[in-house]
Amino acid sequence: MKLALFDDARLGVVSADDTTLVDVTDALPWPHDPDPLTAGWWRALCRDFAAVAPRLREAAAAGTPRPVAGVTLRAPVLGPSKVIAAASNYGAHVAEMHGVQERTLGRVEAWMMEFDVFLKAPSSIVGPGAAIVLPPDVVAAGHEVHHESELVVVIGAGGKDIPVEQAMDAVLGFTAGLDITVRSAADRSRRKSYDTFSPLGPWLVTADEIGDGSDLDIRLACGGELRQEVNTGDLLTPVPQIVSYASQVMTLLPGDVLFTGAPPGVGPIAAGEKLEMTISRIGSMTVAVH
Structure with missing residues (x-):
């Protein structure tokens, strides 16, 4: 099932061809609260999706489709307790980072070439229609700001x-x-936690349709130029192992977000550019840079 959050944090089920959605918010067994800070219905949905899914399918089949182009898509998560990210999880990206670090830091930080997880601020999340805003102090200091296109996991029941x-x-x-x-x-979490630094979208596809995410094609273009192209089969640490590893460090709560690692081809972005990202079997989004 493809689940979209749109307009005032309404819940929609997206059609197979990605062109329409049906508002199924009223089929939820909990009151709808559009405030992302208090929207417990979303975390309950993440936790109890298997039980709620049949009524959502019924509502989607009986409802009136609306064009996706006619709504405002939001990030397909609400108020996660944390955003976890995997580092150094594609071999070719690890290799390219030696040159990136030599250019931007003047040295190679060996510890950053090893797989691990770290945290990003949940406040960095924006939806697929929002823009990435380059921090003025970062631009003034002459630091490069890079794109990293990634498969992202949304935690359901979670656990420890x-x-x-x-x-x-x-x-x-x-x-x-x-x-x-x-x-x-600067610290890795700091460098990745600026507001707007975690665009997510266009919607969420449930694991019963995708499995463990091990055979998905990721593509990112900037201004029409292909920058990143990889299959998630190249992940050094696959999704189940990332989830298990992260849960040994911190309890994964319903609705938490987990970035699975940057593919090779990372590079600088500048104001005025547009990033076009696609993951097969999930969807596409175009994000402007300001």
């Missing part, structure tokens, strides 16, 4: 110390995300 073989039971689904990054000597 989740075994790898049960990891997908803890996942609601997947969306596409841009992990925008300042290349500087």
